[in-house]
C-alpha cells in the first residue's frame with residue numbers, strides 16, 4: 401500500500417517504522433519544512449494525518465480534493481469537525497478521526513461508558529477526569545480526555561458539560577490537564593464521595609499503540625467510503 405504521511409513528527413515517524421515493517425511504501429512526507437510534499441498525496445492509496453491543530457483542516461481538505469482516504473489522529477480541532485464531515489461527504493470522500501488509536505484506550509472508552517451508566521443513579525459521587533501528557537503537547541485537555549468526557553456526559557444525567565480545570569458547579573465535569581516529561585498519555589476517571597472513591601486509569605507506555613492502531617485503520621479504510629469511526633473498525 402502507498403501511504404502519504406501528513407505530519408512527520410513523533411507520530412509520523414513511529415507510523416513510518418511500522419509501515420515499512422509491513423512492506424508498505426511512503427510516497428509523501430509532509431511537514432512544516434516540506435509543505436510541497438502535499439502535492440504528492442494523489443499518488444497514495446491512503447493518507448495518515450498527525451500534524452497540529454492549525455494545519456489539520458487544510459490538510460484534510462487537500463486529501464478529499466485529491467480523492468485519497470484519510471485517517472486523522474491530530475487533536476485540538478474538534479470545533480470544526482462538522483465542517484470537515486460535510487466537506488468529506490460533499491466530495492464522496494473517506495475519513496476516520498480518532499482521538500486515540502490504541503486498542504487499550506478504545507477498550508477503556510467502552511469501560512468508561514459502562515461505569516458511567518452504573519454510576520448514574522448514585523448522586524453522592526462526583527466525577528472528574530485527570531490527564532497527563534508530555535510538555536510538547538499543544539492542546540489541553542487531550543482529545544482522549546474529551547472523548548472520555550463525552551462518554552460520561554452521555555450516561556450521567558447530573559453532568560451537563562465538561563470544563564477545563566476546576567468545576568464551578570456540580571453540573572460541570574472537570575478535566576484537569578497536567579504536563580510533565582516523559583508521558584505518552586495517562587488518563588484517570590475518578591468518582592469520589594465522602595465514603596469512598598472509585599478510579600479507572602489507562603497508562604500508555606509508548607507511542608507504539610497509537611502508531612500501530614493508525615496503520616491498521618489505514619489498511620482497513622482504503623476500500624471504504626464515508627465518515628467512519630473506531631467503533632466500526634474494532635466492532636467494540
Ligand SMILES: NC(=O)c1ccc[n+]([C@@H]2O[C@H](COP(=O)([O-])OP(=O)(O)OC[C@H]3O[C@@H](n4cnc5c(N)ncnc54)[C@H](O)[C@@H]3O)[C@@H](O)[C@H]2O)c1
Pocket residue numbers: 406407408409410411412430431432433450451452453455459472473474475476498499500501502537538610
Ligand atoms: N489520535 C491518537 O492516537 C494520537 C496519539 C498521539 C498524538 N496524537 C496527536 O497527533 C498530533 C501530532 O503528534 P506528534 O506527537 O507527532 O507531534 P509532533 O509535534 O512531534 O509533530 C507534528 C508534525 O506536524 C508537522 N506540521 C506542522 N505544520 C504542518 C502542516 N501545515 N502540514 C503538515 N505537517 C505539519 C510538524 O512539522 C511536525 O512534523 C498531535 O495533535 C497529537 O495530539 C494523537
